[in-house]
Amino acid sequence: MKKLIAAVLAAASCASIAQAQAQAQQAPVPAAPTSAQPMPAFTLDQAVLAAGGSAPANAAAAAGIEAAQAGRSVAGLRPNP
Numbered sequence: 001m002k003k004l005i006a007a008v009l010a011a012a013s014c015a016s017i018a019q020a021q022a023q024a025q026q027a028p029v030p031a032a033p034t035s036a037q038p039m040p041a042f043t044l045d046q047a048v049l050a051a052g053g054s055a056p057a058n059a060a061a062a063a064g065i066e067a068a069q070a071g072r073s074v075a076g077l078r079p080n081p
Contacts, residue, residue: 042050
């Protein structure tokens with residue numbers, strides 16, 4: 001009896017999964033807008049500037065580089081006699 005119940009539950013769960021997959025495959029694809037204007041192409045410099053404005057990690061890395069360069073210049077100075 002337990003095996004029969006387990007088999008029925010397994011079949012029912014597989015049927016719902018198969019139905020969900022069939023519905024996902026039949027989902028309509030939205031049409032592309034026909035009145036859309038083509039976007040202007042980015043140059044590499046424009047893309048880097050656009051990405052730099054939204055990435056605070058780049059600003060932190062630049063500050064770290066400046067700090068390292070300042071440390072090198074300070075390390076090269078002679079002490080005042």
